[in-house]
Amino acid sequence: MRQEISNEMAPSNSMATGFPYPLPWSKLAENIYSICNAISVVLFDSSIKSLAAARKRHGVHGQLAVFEPYNKDVPYICPSLPEIDLPMRIPSNAHLVGPILVPTQPLAQGDPDLVKWLQKGPTVLLNLGSLHEGTIDQARGMALGLRVLFNSDPKVQVLWKFKPAKGSDAEKEVEAILGNEIKTDRLKVSSWLQSEPLSILQSGLIVAAVHHGGANSWFEATWYVNLFHQTSQSDSRLRLTLISKGPEFHRLFCRNGMIRTITRVKPNTWG
Amino acid sequence: MTTRNSVLFLTNSEYGQSNVVLAVIHELLATDKIDIHVASWPVLESRIQALIRQQPESTTLSRENQVKFHAAPGLPMVDTSFKNHNVTKDSIPHKPGYAGGARLRELTPQVLCCWTAEEHLAMVDWYEDLATKLKPALVVVDPFLSPAHDMVRKMNWKYVVLSPCSLAAALIPEQPHLALFWKYPGYVNPSYAPGDI
Numbered sequence: 001m002r003q004e005i006s007n008e009m010a011p012s013n014s015m016a017t018g019f020p021y022p023l024p025w026s027k028l029a030e031n032i033y034s035i036c037n038a039i040s041v042v043l044f045d046s047s048i049k050s051l052a053a054a055r056k057r058h059g060v061h062g063q064l065a066v067f068e069p070y071n072k073d074v075p076y077i078c079p080s081l082p083e084i085d086l087p088m089r090i091p092s093n094a095h096l097v098g099p100i101l102v103p104t105q106p107l108a109q110g111d112p113d114l115v116k117w118l119q120k121g122p123t124v125l126l127n128l129g130s131l132h133e134g135t136i137d138q139a140r141g142m143a144l145g146l147r148v149l150f151n152s153d154p155k156v157q158v159l160w161k162f163k164p165a166k167g168s169d170a171e172k173e174v175e176a177i178l179g180n181e182i183k184t185d186r187l188k189v190s191s192w193l194q195s196e197p198l199s200i201l202q203s204g205l206i207v208a209a210v211h212h213g214g215a216n217s218w219f220e221a222t223w224y225v226n227l228f229h230q231t232s233q234s235d236s237r238l239r240l241t242l243i244s245k246g247p248e249f250h251r252l253f254c255r256n257g258m259i260r261t262i263t264r265v266k267p268n269t270w271g
Numbered sequence: 272m273t274t275r276n277s278v279l280f281l282t283n284s285e286y287g288q289s290n291v292v293l294a295v296i297h298e299l300l301a302t303d304k305i306d307i308h309v310a311s312w313p314v315l316e317s318r319i320q321a322l323i324r325q326q327p328e329s330t331t332l333s334r335e336n337q338v339k340f341h342a343a344p345g346l347p348m349v350d351t352s353f354k355n356h357n358v359t360k361d362s363i364p365h366k367p368g369y370a371g372g373a374r375l376r377e378l379t380p381q382v383l384c385c386w387t388a389e390e391h392l393a394m395v396d397w398y399e400d401l402a403t404k405l406k407p408a409l410v411v412v413d414p415f416l417s418p419a420h421d422m423v424r425k426m427n428w429k430y431v432v433l434s435p436c437s438l439a440a441a442l443i444p445e446q447p448h449l450a451l452f453w454k455y456p457g458y459v460n461p462s463y464a465p466g467d468i
Contacts, residue, residue, distance in 0.1 A: 019456035027456075034457040041379045048380050054388035055421065060395060065420030066383040069441035074430065079291065080437040086455065088446055094438050100291045102322065130286060215436040216287050 021086055042067045079219050099223050104196050107203040111195045117188070118205035121155040126162075126210040127197050129217060133163050139170035143177040150181055159200070160189040201225060277306035279407035280433075281398060281419035284315035284347045288413055291435045293322055295411070300326050300337060308405055310341040310398065344397050345390050348382075348415055356381035386418065394418035395425070402428060 017034045019027045042048060051064070062068070070076075075093050079100040082090060090096065108115050117123075126142070128134075134142070139162070146158055158181075164170035174189060181187035193200070197217070200206060201224040209225045211217035278299065282292045289311065296319065299305050309319060319338050326337070346354060386394065395418045402410065402422065410430040412419045423430040443455045451457075 017457045021454075021456055023454055023456055028453055031457045032452050035452060037376060038379065038457070041376050045376070045380050048384055051384055051388045051391060054392060055395075058392050058395070060392070060421045060425050062421075062424060064384065065417045066415060069414065070438075070445055074432060076432045076434060076438055076441070078434040078436060078438050080439075085437050086439045086443070088439065088442050088455075090438075090442065091445070094442060096438070100294045100435075102290065102294045102297050214287055216290055 079215075084222055099219065101198065101220075104199040104202060107195055107199050107205075110199060114195060114200070115203060115205065117157070117185070118159075118200075118203065121157045121186075122153070122207040123157040123159055123205060124149070124208045124210060125197065125200060125206045126158060126160040127193070127217070128161075128210075128212040129214050132212060133165040134168075134170045135165050136168050136170045136173050139164065139168075139173045140177070143174045146181075146187070147177055150178075150186060156186070158187045158189075159193075159206075160187065161191070161193045161197070162189050163191045275304065275306050276408040277308055277405060278409050278411060279308045279310065279402060279405055280411045281416055281422075282309065282311050282315070282411075282413040282433075283349075283416055284312035285349050287435060288348075288415065289315050289318070291433055292411070292413075293318060295433065296338060297322060297326075303332075305408075307338045308341060308407065309338060310343050310401055312343055312347045314347075316340045316342070341401055344393055345386065348385055351385040351390070352382050355385055355387060383415070384417070391418050391421075395421045398422035399426060402426060 017027075017031060019031060023031055048064070055061075055064075072091065072093060075095060077095045077097060077100075079098060080096045081098050082096055085096065104110075126146075142160075142162075146160075149156060149158070162170075162174065175182065178187050178189075182189065198220050201209060201220050204224065206225055209217070209221035211221060280292050280296070282289050292309070292315075296307055296309070299307055300323070309315065319340060323337050345351065384391075398419055399422050403426075408429070410419075410423050410428050411433050412423060412430050414432050414434045414436070422428070439455075443451045446454070
C-alpha cells in the first residue's frame with residue numbers, strides 16, 4: 001500500500017516542529033525560525049561551548065556528532081526504505097536496508113490465549129512506549145477517544161499498554177469511562193504486556209497500531225500493519241489518525257485531553 | 272587457532288537504541304565467523320545473555336565467549352539526562368513552532384549533550400583504551416553516543432553508524448537548494464530519536 005507520506009507518518013520524535021511534509025507555505029516563516037533557533041543553540045549555548053573547549057584541550061577536534069549527523073566518508077545503516085521515508089536524494093554511503101529486527105517467538109506459541117482474543121474482532125494496539133506515564137488528563141483524553149471508537153464499531157477491540165503516572169488517578173479515570181468495555185472484554189488495559197509488541201504485530205491480527213512515533217514503533221507498525229495509526233508527540237495535543245485500507249479515514253483529535261472532532265475524509269487529504 | 276576478525280559495538284543501552292544492535296548481533300552469531308564485542312551498560316548485557324541462550328551452541332566458541340560485554344563507565348544517555356539536567360519523562364513534550372522555541376533551546380543540550388565535559392572525555396578515553404586493546408576490524412557506533420564518535424574520529428578508526436532511526440534528519444540538510452528550510456519540516460539537528468527520548 002503506497003500513499004502520499006506526510007510528516008505525520010515519518011518517524012519523527014518529540015523534539016520537532018510537528019509540521020507536515022511537504023511544508024505548507026503558511027508554515028515557512030515558523031519553520032525557518034525553528035531551524036535557526038536550533039542552529040543558534042548549537043552555536044551559542046554555554047554548556048555546548050564549554051564542552052567544545054574541553055574536547056579541544058583533550059585533543060578531540062571537530063563538531064559533536066549529534067550536531068553533525070552526516071559525514072560523506074562514513075557508512076550509515078538504518079532500517080528505513082526509500083518507499084516509506086521522506087522523498088530525498090540518498091547518497092551512496094547511506095544504506096536504507098529495511099527491517100533490522102530480532103526474531104521473536106510467534107504469538108501462537110508464546111500467548112495462544114491472546115491470539116484467540118485477537119481473532120474475536122478487529123483489534124487496535126495502543127502502546128505509547130516505555131517512557132510514557134499517563135497523567136489523568138492524558139488518560140481521560142485517550143479514554144474518550146477510545147469511547148468514540150468503541151461506539152462507532154460494535155466489533156472493535158483494543159489492547160492498551162498503559163502505565164499510569166505514579167500517584168495519579170489515571171487508572172480510575174480509564175475505568176470510569178471504559179469500565180463496561182473492560183468488563184465485556186473488549187478492552188484489555190494494563191501496565192504490562194506479556195508478549196512483545198513486535199510479536200503481537202507480527203501475528204497479523206492487529207488492524208491498527210497507535211504509538212508515540214518513536215522510530216522502532218513506527219517501523220514495526222509500517223512492516224506489519226496495513227491499517228495504522230500514529231500519534232504525534234510534538235506538542236501537547238495527542239493526535240490519533242486512523243488510516244483505513246478502504247477509501248475512508250476516521251480522524252480523532254484530542255486537544256488538552258478533550259475530544260475535538262471525528263471526521264471522515266477522503267484519502268490523501270492530509271491536513 | 273587462527274585469530275578471527277572482531278567487531279566492536281559502542282552503543283547506548285536504551286531499548287530504542289539497542290534493538291538494532293541486538294538484531295545485528297543475532298545475525299553475526301549465526302555466521303559464527305566474527306568475534307563480537309559490545310561496550311554498553313548493564314541492561315543491554317542482560318538482553319544479550321538472553322539472546323545467546325536462545326541460540327544454538329557455537330561450533331567454535333563456548334556460550335560465554337560468543338559475545339564479550341564491556342561495562343562502560345557512567346550512565347547511558349537517558350539516565351544521564353535525568354540525572355544531570357533534571358529532565359523528566361513529563362518535561363520532554365513541547366509545543367510546536369514558535370511556541371516551543373524557548374523550551375527547545377533548553378532541552379537540546381540537556382538531552383543531546385547530556386554528559387558533563389568530564390564524563391564525556393572520560394568515556395572517550397575509556398573507548399580509546401578498549402579499542403587499542405581489542406583492535407577491532409570495525410567499530411559500529413550509536414548515532415547518539417557522541418563520545419564514541421569522538422574516539423573513532425580521533426583514532427581514525429574504521430567505523431559505521433548503525434541507526435534505529437530514519438537518516439532523514441542527517442540527509443535533509445544535504446538536500447540541494449536549501450530545501451531544509453522550505454521543503455522539509457524542521458527538526459532539531461539531528462532530532463530523530465528512537466522513542467526512548
